[in-house]
Amino acid sequence: MLDRDPRSTRMRIQSVALELFAEQGYDKTSLRELSERLGLTKASLYYYFKGKDDIVQSLVDDLLTAVDEVVDWSRGRERTPENRRELIERYAKAIRGQGTPLLRFLMENQPALRVHECGDALRERMRVLVDFVVDPRDPLPVQLCGRMAFFALHSGPMIMSDVEATTDEIFDAACAVAVSMLPDDDGERPSS
Template structure:
């Protein structure tokens, strides 16, 4: 099999797996069901991915690389109000177009707890939240800082029934996320 064919089959498996995981949950989706939806045998599926965990690892891998760039950026900056807002903008760019994956990750957190990919993403999120949220701030400001990330993760799902393009919806989520970033005085921007 040629590399391009391998890559396109692999990408197709990832896309269909993500759809199934998002529709019915990680735990309720079997490899047999995934193989059937793809019109292939379970043995053929095993050629590409040995387990559901392997599929999740591959899905989260690209997202982690993009999030790592934001984490690396944050490590070179002081958490000033301007840098906090810039981090949210950078994070928004990193997750733009990842609505289905973010929905899957959000809705399947219990199932992902034991997976290496889930742990890796949670570790990065703690770092990013730690940059945006000052533990000395009042609780409402801390909550707003955390909700800024949730606006980016959940905004597309919350607005899925609105008559707007996915780009317009994500742009709105970015505006809301930026409005929630604490300004350094314990207040939101």
């Protein structure tokens, strides 16, 4: 049963859609299945969202808003080791706020997002963030470590899902690993 508050109902639809997308993938999830799981008619579902793409766009819009704050913070800042760490920590906080189900959806549904408008927007933001962290003059292993820092943040919650730890503990660990992969002043990855 859905709440009478339209915002609450939209959030419930988004949540259940993420569950279904995680279970069977974006392409294999139908609006009929979504409406059945919610206990709604398809017509009621269409009142809130035009279709699956609209649901995905709404989910990614929230993430884009959080990521845009990090991008805005980075503009005009020097690419120092401290600022690189700060960017990773801010980005980690932004994606943590969106939750593991959305990260899982984004990681597992890359083919669907390649053709979706919101996928382009996410890729553009990621290019800005990666460009801030990765100096193309650094040796390739150092550049790879900078890129892998973002992968640690994105995939950490999925990789660690079978570990006995809270979501916050896992996000904290992913952030610590991501920061440890960043280069120091000399363009070298810090030693442990």
